[in-house]
Amino acid sequence: VRLVESGGGLVQPGGSLRLSCAASGFSFSSRYMSWYRQAPGKERELVAGISNLGRRTDYADFVKGRFTISRDNAKNTVYLQMNNLKVEDTAVYYCKAANSWGEGTQVTVSS
DSSP states (O other): OEEEEEOOEEEOTTOOEEEEEEEESSOGGGSOEEEEEEOTTSOOEEEEEEOTTSSOEEEOGGGTTTEEEEEETTTTEEEEEEOSOOGGGOEEEEEEETTEEOOOEEEEEOO
């Protein structure tokens, strides 16, 4: 299993970023996929998840209405569109499939 996140960076409050997670080594279209994040000094927390065919999505309360998870099974990729970013969204964002994790991508929200 290999998960490679990309799309992180530095953005001002109120800005947007789109994260991508390219997956390989397993049957992507059969797996629930999720995004987690971990801020300095804090535990890793669930941000959003999506069912294998994209029919169901789950969101943490703190991102509802701002973040959107989606997937493209033809490209073995899951996305996280993040809008109206806040300083408290600063964290390393990780992609997860079953018990496998990517290396993460840093998102920094700062003016």
